[in-house]
Amino acid sequence: MLFTTPTTPTAPTTPPTPTTPLTPTIAAPPPPTAPTAPAAATPTTPTTTLTRQIKDYALEIGYSKVGITTADDFTQFADILTARGDAYDFWTHGPLKPIENARIRTVQPFARSIIALVYDFACTSFPPELCALMGRVYQSRSYFSPPTNINGARLELMKQFLADKNVRSDNNLWIPQRWVAARAGVTTFGKNCCSYAGDDIGSFIVINTLIVDAELDYDTPTYESLCPANCHRCIDACPTKALYAPYTIDPRRCVGFLNWMTVPGRGFGITEKIPLDLRPLMAQRIHGCDACQEACPRNHKKLTTPLPLDSFLEEVKVDLTLENLLHMPAGFYETRVRPVMYNYIRDHRIFQCNAAVAIGNTHDPYYLPHLAQELGNSSKMIRAHVAWALGQLQSGEANALLQKHLLAEKDEWVREETALALEVR
Ligand code: SF4
Numbered sequence: 001m002l003f004t005t006p007t008t009p010t011a012p013t014t015p016p017t018p019t020t021p022l023t024p025t026i027a028a029p030p031p032p033t034a035p036t037a038p039a040a041a042t043p044t045t046p047t048t049t050l051t052r053q054i055k056d057y058a059l060e061i062g063y064s065k066v067g068i069t070t071a072d073d074f075t076q077f078a079d080i081l082t083a084r085g086d087a088y089d090f091w092t093h094g095p096l097k098p099i100e101n102a103r104i105r106t107v108q109p110f111a112r113s114i115i116a117l118v119y120d121f122a123c124t125s126f127p128p129e130l131c132a133l134m135g136r137v138y139q140s141r142s143y144f145s146p147p148t149n150i151n152g153a154r155l156e157l158m159k160q161f162l163a164d165k166n167v168r169s170d171n172n173l174w175i176p177q178r179w180v181a182a183r184a185g186v187t188t189f190g191k192n193c194c195s196y197a198g199d200d201i202g203s204f205i206v207i208n209t210l211i212v213d214a215e216l217d218y219d220t221p222t223y224e225s226l227c228p229a230n231c232h233r234c235i236d237a238c239p240t241k242a243l244y245a246p247y248t249i250d251p252r253r254c255v256g257f258l259n260w261m262t263v264p265g266r267g268f269g270i271t272e273k274i275p276l277d278l279r280p281l282m283a284q285r286i287h288g289c290d291a292c293q294e295a296c297p298r299n300h301k302k303l304t305t306p307l308p309l310d311s312f313l314e315e316v317k318v319d320l321t322l323e324n325l326l327h328m329p330a331g332f333y334e335t336r337v338r339p340v341m342y343n344y345i346r347d348h349r350i351f352q353c354n355a356a357v358a359i360g361n362t363h364d365p366y367y368l369p370h371l372a373q374e375l376g377n378s379s380k381m382i383r384a385h386v387a388w389a390l391g392q393l394q395s396g397e398a399n400a401l402l403q404k405h406l407l408a409e410k411d412e413w414v415r416e417e418t419a420l421a422l423e424v425r
Pocket residue numbers: 001002237238239240241242243249253254255256288289290291292293
């Protein structure tokens with residue numbers, strides 16, 4: 001899921017006072033009336049003209065929706081995030097400074113308005129083989145950086161358009177994009193903490209935001225939730241119970257977080273050791289998870305509408321196997337992994353650990369020789385997760401390998417994992 005334009009691991013927070021779903025009403029048709037003279041046209045101001053030009057250009061270059069809001073503070077977002085306490089320490093104390101940056105004008109004094117750009121990335125289909133491994137947003141390569149990526153190039157075009165209109169813009173500050181998009185009237189929140197851009201598009205979107213120095217016409221916020229009151233399918237579908245209440249998630253349990261935030265040196269109690277109790281719940285997911293979006297009826301139309309094949313994904317899916325991800329042969333990371341999943345993980349050993357966990361969860365003896373090979377990897381992080389995976393195979397051959405390894409292994413953590421793997425029954 002996630003957490004939107006690939007930025008930080010999903011760190012959604014409760015939207016402002018979710019209301020009950022709007023009750024659909026069917027209005028009686030109005031009685032026929034006598035034709036009236038056309039109303040006088042509203043005078044067009046320079047602000048209105050500029051607003052129209054910005055929106056038209058955004059749609060012209062492929063954004064699906066565009067809205068505009070003020071540069072007022074996102075006070076409620078900051079308050080909620082603060083109240084979540086240590087669950088978000090890794091983020092609030094990190095370089096993105098989400099609480100400080102919620103005071104938009106303080107951190108960017110030229111700010112007058114914010115443009116919210118929504119891109120529907122699910123315009124081509126996603127191979128089921130890859131959906132088992134990773135979130136759709138990563139398959140879509142919707143990163144806005146570097147500018148040579150298609151979504152990065154689109155954002156650069158937008159910024160150039162603004163510059164040509166003498167409008168300064170800034171997209172370098174992390175600001176609460178989902179809240180911006182809701183306040184700009186282009187998305188609504190879901191109980192799964194995702195943003196929804198209507199029933200046709202659903203939640204498979206990325207949001208780009210641009211802080212600008214121009215006063216513009218502002219859209220009406222759409223803070224309300226359109227989730228049915230009694231629906232909790234997303235919460236039921238969450239494999240790790242990261243999503244534990246409407247609009248509320250413990251990011252530290254989210255599969256995406258476990259895939260890319262459990263790295264050395266993170267701090268805040270987070271280590272490179274994927275928690276033992278959560279590993280079996282991760283299935284084959286090596287880079288993000290869409291379970292809470294796949295279960296959602298608000299995505300039904302998008303998920304059931306046939307879409308054209310994505311030629312690039314059809315090409316790479318053949319190579320993106322768990323074996324290759326585990327071994328990471330020469331050139332594989334550069335040509336197959338990074339073009340699809342480069343946003344969060346820059347250290348290929350993290351992918352190898354994720355692949356080891358994914359293989360362990362298959363319980364398939366086919367992988368035994370592959371795991372045996374990586375038990376000799378020079379990285380203790382990889383050896384530790386491989387030992388766990390071997391334990392999940394629960395075979396005499398795997399246990400013999402583990403016993404032999406226990407005699408030779410020098411690292412304390414790997415020895416501990418190996419001993420634990422031998423206890424699996
Ligand atoms: S289903 Fe759960 S683990 Fe998967 S992305 Fe949603 S919150 Fe995270």
